Amino acid sequence: LGAVPVASCSASDDLSGVDGSCTGTLTGGTSTGVGEFTYEVTAQDKAGNERQKSITYNVEYRFDGFLPPVNDPVFTKWDFKSVLRSGWPVPALFQVKKADGSLVQPGSAPEWLTPQKGKAINAPVNEEQPEESPTSGKTYVKILGVWTYVWNTRGVERGYEYRLGVKLDDGTKHYVVVAVK
Incomplete structure (x- = not known):
């Protein structure tokens, strides 16, 4: 959270060329900007062929472990429970x-x-x-x-x-x- 790139898309077609630009729709996540997101994009070439693609990703909080008096060996120098x-x-x-x-x-x-x-x-x-x-x-x-x-x-x-x-x-x-x- 806080370092998530903006979702965007680009398209190319070596034969007929792209008809306009690709368009994308971002869905999911919470109001605070975390959770699972899906970005769906659509592009069309000048021959009328349409292609869709989607990608799903998660935006998570940074979690540095549990604090003392509980030792969290995953995140601290202490290797004991x-x-x-x-x-x-x-x-x-x-x-x-x-x-x-x-x-x-x-x-x-x-x-x-x-x-x-x-x-x-x-x-x-x-x-x-x-x-x-x-x-x-x-x-x-x-x-x-x-x-x-x-x-x-x-x-x-x-x-x-x-x-x-x-x-x-x-x-x-x-x-x-x-x-x-």
């Missing part, structure tokens, strides 16, 4: 950006994806967790430019990895794996 205390809230934090790194407001609040239980772990707690109230509902809340969802781990089975996630209105989903001990 966060191991967090069971029964304590786990804040999942991130920012939504344009291609240049500047913050941007999505068209709708990011969606919290239900955590998925993974494999068993046997590692000590390695993260401090703030005492925060868990988020209710199914969407992240924006606090000072950071999208936040505080996951309530009460009742979550201890000793397992969990995949936390977000779905953005550009259609992308992003995940991070944490462990609850």
Whole structure:
């Protein structure tokens, strides 16, 4: 987002030549300029032959990973997962950006994806967790430019990895794996 080229078309015909210029129609996407777009073009030569072509592409937000206290090994120098205390809230934090790194407001609040239980772990707690109230509902809340969802781990089975996630209105989903001990 923020560095998307303008859709355009050109046509050529070595035999009879192009009758006028090609025309294009852009459809899709969201009001904020993200999502899946389709660009359909039509050109006709002077012999009356018409040719249509379409291309589909996606415009996505820049996502630089989840922020501390959750370690996101995909986007950071840390190559270990966060191991967090069971029964304590786990804040999942991130920012939504344009291609240049500047913050941007999505068209709708990011969606919290239900955590998925993974494999068993046997590692000590390695993260401090703030005492925060868990988020209710199914969407992240924006606090000072950071999208936040505080996951309530009460009742979550201890000793397992969990995949936390977000779905953005550009259609992308992003995940991070944490462990609850």
